[in-house]
Amino acid sequence: MSDFRALGGVSTSLRRLLRDRMEDPVDVTIAPPDVTVSNVIRERLNLYLYQVTENGNLKNQEIPGDGHPSAYGHPPLSLDLYYLLTAHGSSETTADSDLQAQQILGDAMRVLHDLPVITDRLEITTAAVGTVGAPILDASLLGEFEQVKITLQPASLEDLSKIWIALPEANFRRSVAYQVSVVQIESQQIRHFPKPVGEPPPAGPRVFAVPFRSPQIGEIHVRRPGDASDLERTFAYARIGDTLIMRGRNFASDTTRVMLGAVDATNQITAIRDDRIEVIIPDDAMLQPGPQPVKVVLDVMMGEPPKPHLGFQSNLAVFVLVPQISSLTPDLSTVPRVLKIEGKRLFLDTLSGEALVGPVLVPKTAYRAALPTEIAVPLPDTLPAWPVRFLISGDLSTFPNLPATPEVEVTIGTDGPHTAPFASMPATLSDAARVLQAAIRGAPDGGAAFKGARVTTVGNQLVVVPGGLGDNVTVAAGPTANQLRLTGGTGAMTSQGYLSGELTPFPSLTSSNPAVRLTVGSTTSTVTLTSRPTTLANAASLLETAIRNAGFSNARVTTLGNQLLILPGATGTVMFDQVIGIDEITVTELHLWTLVRVRVNGAESIDEKYLGMP
Numbered sequence: 001m002s003d004f005r006a007l008g009g010v011s012t013s014l015r016r017l018l019r020d021r022m023e024d025p026v027d028v029t030i031a032p033p034d035v036t037v038s039n040v041i042r043e044r045l046n047l048y049l050y051q052v053t054e055n056g057n058l059k060n061q062e063i064p065g066d067g068h069p070s071a072y073g074h075p076p077l078s079l080d081l082y083y084l085l086t087a088h089g090s091s092e093t094t095a096d097s098d099l100q101a102q103q104i105l106g107d108a109m110r111v112l113h114d115l116p117v118i119t120d121r122l123e124i125t126t127a128a129v130g131t132v133g134a135p136i137l138d139a140s141l142l143g144e145f146e147q148v149k150i151t152l153q154p155a156s157l158e159d160l161s162k163i164w165i166a167l168p169e170a171n172f173r174r175s176v177a178y179q180v181s182v183v184q185i186e187s188q189q190i191r192h193f194p195k196p197v198g199e200p201p202p203a204g205p206r207v208f209a210v211p212f213r214s215p216q217i218g219e220i221h222v223r224r225p226g227d228a229s230d231l232e233r234t235f236a237y238a239r240i241g242d243t244l245i246m247r248g249r250n251f252a253s254d255t256t257r258v259m260l261g262a263v264d265a266t267n268q269i270t271a272i273r274d275d276r277i278e279v280i281i282p283d284d285a286m287l288q289p290g291p292q293p294v295k296v297v298l299d300v301m302m303g304e305p306p307k308p309h310l311g312f313q314s315n316l317a318v319f320v321l322v323p324q325i326s327s328l329t330p331d332l333s334t335v336p337r338v339l340k341i342e343g344k345r346l347f348l349d350t351l352s353g354e355a356l357v358g359p360v361l362v363p364k365t366a367y368r369a370a371l372p373t374e375i376a377v378p379l380p381d382t383l384p385a386w387p388v389r390f391l392i393s394g395d396l397s398t399f400p401n402l403p404a405t406p407e408v409e410v411t412i413g414t415d416g417p418h419t420a421p422f423a424s425m426p427a428t429l430s431d432a433a434r435v436l437q438a439a440i441r442g443a444p445d446g447g448a449a450f451k452g453a454r455v456t457t458v459g460n461q462l463v464v465v466p467g468g469l470g471d472n473v474t475v476a477a478g479p480t481a482n483q484l485r486l487t488g489g490t491g492a493m494t495s496q497g498y499l500s501g502e503l504t505p506f507p508s509l510t511s512s513n514p515a516v517r518l519t520v521g522s523t524t525s526t527v528t529l530t531s532r533p534t535t536l537a538n539a540a541s542l543l544e545t546a547i548r549n550a551g552f553s554n555a556r557v558t559t560l561g562n563q564l565l566i567l568p569g570a571t572g573t574v575m576f577d578q579v580i581g582i583d584e585i586t587v588t589e590l591h592l593w594t595l596v597r598v599r600v601n602g603a604e605s606i607d608e609k610y611l612g613m614p
Contacts, residue, residue, distance in 0.1 A: 006183045009138030016136045020129045021111045034167040043090040051082035055182050063145045074187040081180040118148040146182045153177040213250045215296040215314035221245040239324040240344045246277045255299035261292045289345050289603035292321050323598045325607040335448040335468035337379040346375050351601040358501045358594035386574050387496030391473040393462040394491020406480040413471030418443040458558040498574045500564040501591025514586040515579045521572020525550035
């Protein structure tokens, strides 16, 4: 610690700093302003220590790490120093003598502005000042805890005038005032130490002292099973079984505990250092989806015999526990179809919940079955699906004349046959699709597959798609059915296709040259559209051309309501996928596959589970 030489050391350090770092160096004197300095024959700066005050903030404080922890009574003398900085030109009589003094003052003020703290590492750079590389800070101040900090004081003209009036032999000159803080001078008084606490009687009280170590959580990261050991996801969304990585300080001790909400997860700690803890989220019923507080607790050992007691607690941090989806299993045996979702924390009757299958939101009140580990979600026909069974008519390039009272006899799966009378006489192919759809939906005694049936056109043919998408449609021979070529022998056939999700409103595609990966059976090709479609009909036309150009020459694409219906023209399973590294978003934007998510208590699953509907 510094002794009485510290005051002079500050003045010496300021002089070295100014002489070393001014652009146009001048002599720097340390003299009272009313004293003529005889040995300086050119322009100069003068430093005058005009006031010394005690620093009230440090009046009773020992320097951290220097004083004995039990010492008291004589802390160091902490001082603030106030300097008057005055500039003198080389002459007192020339017309521009004061202008030169102003420039000198500006040069010095710039140095003190750029270097407001004189540290141990600040070195001399000019040989005329001293040894190059030696510290600018005076030897009496090296290694001090408090640094020499320089601050320009907002002294008014009145304040400065009072200083100069007190110097009767000195003429007033423009000056600036600076505060230098803090300089500490060690006390020479003998320090006093309290006597150590003696050993109490066996039954008497004991004093237990513990070091103050308050843990602090700064960030929470997440690592999932299967991630690389050095991977840390920066978003604090986690599932049961994921690893929470807490970064901070003061974590390591023999009594460290981690609390996740009301759950003590200490036995799930897998790694601990003073600056980080890794803990696996346990499968505890008290941990449910939603925001979960996290804290680190350092217990202390007290008593005879020593037992852990609640000690220091960290700040509260938060992560979001989300549902986990492990598998998706579609069930097509019912109408509507059902998707079984398995995982963890998928449902709790006291918490809000919903499932998102593509763009379709299914509230928990519509679940067919619901457990924390499994839910059954009904699937509407507006989701991507394969295979979609349909009946396609023969060629109707010349629209036929129909009987006076047109009707058809339809069977869907085991439902039927049911007679479906037409409400009006169609005159065109598109008109026939509309009237036939209304007739099938309104057929007396028709079940769900009838009521959800849809009819569209592709080229010069009619396409009949049943509700539920899974059963074959057959039409019995008859005058109307034969004329519309819906029966065997007239060119009609049962086939299967791929149905996109509902595209309403039609999406704005991201890629300027949209592309998807198409697999039919064992053949896989990249399908690239020649332009970005803007309507559903435009998308059907561009996609059909692109699929045919990719090698599936018999493929057809049409619209079914607000969906795309793809007829591959070849046998085998149809699957759409991303074009990795080229276009990974169009397949999702066109709803050719479906992302499945589950929400519980507002927390949404983060598993990338896509549904390829069989």
